[in-house]
Amino acid sequence: MQAVPFWYSAAGALAHVLLPWAPLRGKAALWRAGQAEAWAKLAAFKRSHAERPFWFHAASLGEFEQAKPVLLALRKRYPGVPVVVTFFSASGYEARKHFAEAELICYLPLDTGSQPRHFVEALQPRAVFWVKYDFWLGYLTALRQRGVPTYLLAALPKPHYFSGLKAGYYRRAYGCFTKIFLQYPETAALLPPNLQARCIVTGDPRFDNVLAGVEQAAPVPELEAFRAASDRPVLLVGSAWAADTDVLHAALARLGHPYRLVVFPHEMHADYLERLKGQGPGQVSFWSTGVRPDADVLVVDQVGFLARAYRYADVAWVGGAFGKGLHNILEACAWGKPVVHGPHTAHFPEAGRVGEAGGGFTVADVDAAAHVLQRLLDPTFRAQAGQAALAFAERQRGATARILEAVGRQI
Numbered sequence: 311m312q313a314v315p316f317w318y319s320a321a322g323a324l325a326h327v328l329l330p331w332a333p334l335r336g337k338a339a340l341w342r343a344g345q346a347e348a349w350a351k352l353a354a355f356k357r358s359h360a361e362r363p364f365w366f367h368a369a370s371l372g373e374f375e376q377a378k379p380v381l382l383a384l385r386k387r388y389p390g391v392p393v394v395v396t397f398f399s400a401s402g403y404e405a406r407k408h409f410a411e412a413e414l415i416c417y418l419p420l421d422t423g424s425q426p427r428h429f430v431e432a433l434q435p436r437a438v439f440w441v442k443y444d445f446w447l448g449y450l451t452a453l454r455q456r457g458v459p460t461y462l463l464a465a466l467p468k469p470h471y472f473s474g475l476k477a478g479y480y481r482r483a484y485g486c487f488t489k490i491f492l493q494y495p496e497t498a499a500l501l502p503p504n505l506q507a508r509c510i511v512t513g514d515p516r517f518d519n520v521l522a523g524v525e526q527a528a529p530v531p532e533l534e535a536f537r538a539a540s541d542r543p544v545l546l547v548g549s550a551w552a553a554d555t556d557v558l559h560a561a562l563a564r565l566g567h568p569y570r571l572v573v574f575p576h577e578m579h580a581d582y583l584e585r586l587k588g589q590g591p592g593q594v595s596f597w598s599t600g601v602r603p604d605a606d607v608l609v610v611d612q613v614g615f616l617a618r619a620y621r622y623a624d625v626a627w628v629g630g631a632f633g634k635g636l637h638n639i640l641e642a643c644a645w646g647k648p649v650v651h652g653p654h655t656a657h658f659p660e661a662g663r664v665g666e667a668g669g670g671f672t673v674a675d676v677d678a679a680a681h682v683l684q685r686l687l688d689p690t691f692r693a694q695a696g697q698a699a700l701a702f703a704e705r706q707r708g709a710t711a712r713i714l715e716a717v718g719r720q721i
Contacts, residue, residue, distance in 0.1 A: 340400040344417035348396075352432055355394070355414040362436040363392040364721070367418060369444035370402035372638070376464040377441045379515040379522075379710040385411055387714070388721075391436060398444055421446035430456060437721040439463050445483035454486045459720045462487045463713065464514050466659065467500045481505075488720065491713050510716050513709035514660075520644045521707055523617055530615060532601040533622040536572065539603035543687065545569040546623035548616050548642065549576040552585065553632035554652065559589045561679035567591040568687055569625070571607040574616050576629060576637070583611055620645040625686050631655055631672075643669060646700035648686055650679070669699025 364384055368374040374395070381393060392413040397403040407415050419425045426448030438453055438460040453460045462484070471480040484490060484505050491512040492498055498509045537544055547554065550573050562569060571590065575582055587594050592606030601608060610619070620626055626642035631652030639661060642649045649670045655661040664670035671686075673679040686692045 338400075340404060341417065344400065344403055345419060348416045348419045351414060351416040352429070355392075356432060359392045359413060361391055362434050363394045363413070364388075365394045365396070365433060365435040365438045366412075366441070367396045367438070367444065367449075368398075368402055368441045370397065370399040371405045373441040373444070373464075374402055374406055375519060376514060376516045377439060379518040380439060380463060380713055382411060383710050383714055394433065394435070418446070418449070421448040427452045430458070437461070437717070440487070442466060445480070447479070447482060447486075450483055450486035459488045459717075460486060461713075461717065462490045464516070464709075465490050465492050465497070465509075466494070467492075467497050469500055472500065472502060489716060491709075491716065510712070512712040512716065513706045515709040515713065516640060517644075517703055517706035518708070518710045520617075520640045521703060523641070524621075524644045527618045527621065530618055530622065532597070532603075533572065533619055535603040536570075536601060536605070536608055537622045540570055542568065542570050543624035543692070544572060544622060545625045545627060545683070546572045546574070546620060546642075546647075547627045547629060548574050548620070549629040549637035550574060550627075551576055551629050551633055552582055554627065554629040555586060555589060557632060557652070557673070557676055557679050558627060560676045561673075561683055563591075564676070564680045565684055565687075567606070569683070570605075572610060572619065572623065573607065574610045574619065578611055578613075583609065617641040620647055623647050624692060625650065625683070627651065631661075636661055639664065639670070640703065643699040643703040646696040648692055648695035649699055650682055650686075664699055664702050667698045667702045669695050669697075669702055671695075 366377045366381055368377055374397070384391070385393065393411060394414040395406070395409065395412045396416055396418040398418055403415070403417055409415060419429055426446065430449065430452040435458055438458055440460065440462050442464045450460065467484070471477070481502060484501060487508065490505065490509045492509050493514045495511045498506050498511070501509065547558065555573065573586060575586070583596070586609050590607035593602065593604070594607040594609060595602040595605035597608065597610045597612050620642045624647070626647040627650045628637055628639045628642060630637040631654045633654065636651050636655045636658040639649045639651065639658065643664060649664060650673060651661060651670070653672055653674045655672065661670055661672070665672060671682045673682055686695065
């Protein structure tokens with residue numbers, strides 16, 4: 311394995327120089343502080359754990375959720391082996407910094423100079439599980455040189471990875487993995503022939519996590535009461551942004567407001583909550599001030615149970631895709647609900663696959679939203695779409711078991 315390319319090392323060195331000048335506010339400030347703490351956390355971990363750990367690296371929260379089923383399965387199979395989780399982003403770290411099933415959770419130190427080699431040598435991992443992307447060549451090269459079994463979970467190579475200016479970068483990154491666990495079989499053909507032999511189609515472990523969540527979900531009595539209070543179908547809006555609810559309310563107005571709404575805002579900004587209060591037809595109830603089961607619109611201004619709430623929907627509208635990108639649709643699919651969303655789905659390829667299966671609907675504007683929501687008022691069509699969404703999720707079940715079988719005795 312050749313050394314890390316000069317251009318990559320130079321970019322890392324520049325990032326290291328600029329780190330002290332990172333802005334001292336918001337997530338950037340959290341990331342900067344976390345970078346400074348990573349080495350001390352690693353030293354404390356090594357003082358108390360002699361056993362070589364399993365190491366999981368995830369860019370952020372979504373990638374961590376893909377790895378979690380594999381992590382928990384390894385904990386069960388190897389109860390004496392500690393687990394280390396690293397994140398690149400503040401969003402992932404802040405959300406899971408107290409995750410109970412890992413002995414060390416920290417930021418990944420910058421991939422510059424000798425830091426990757428020193429981190430790998432100090433950690434001495436038994437096996438490494440990298441999630442999807444976030445390829446840091448210094449770390450991957452150090453692991454390869456030390457002969458550490460290194461696996462890529464939920465791999466989703468893209469057509470542009472192996473052509474053009476970035477081809478060398480991706481060839482080198484993928485070439486560092488012992489095995490590459492693909493989400494979908496057709497993506498294997500995107501890799502160079504010499505790497506295809508390392509590929510195994512296992513699926514996405516997130517589905518195991520989500521489907522298990524459905525099986526273990528506790529009821530939500532307030533939503534049970536809300537659903538039972540009327541025969542009108544319930545449309546649940548998950549991770550709602552203003553752009554979503556603006557389109558949705560305009561579409562529903564054209565249809566005469568045939569649905570009752572349950573709205574989970576993505577962020578609890580006071581101005582957006584006030585806007586929701588003024589948009590809703592009829593009576594609007596807020597979770598924080600007491601749920602009125604007979605309300606026309608219920609705004610859930612509380613976090614923590616959206617995944618369970620999809621149980622009580624007839625139709626799910628998942629937000630984000632009228633802005634930066636679609637949020638998670640997997641929970642809605644696992645509950646067997648038709649999924650409606652906006653057009654920006656490039657970073658969530660499952661949306662297209664659910665649509666092809668007949669369980670998902672992309673709407674680009676008010677006209678399209680009104681058309682789809684009108685069709686979903688038909689109970690037969692709605693049930694068929696929900697069954698298609700659930701069948702798609704069920705077809706992905708079992709990725710965790712396939713990954714552990716492929717890893718076998720290598721770890």
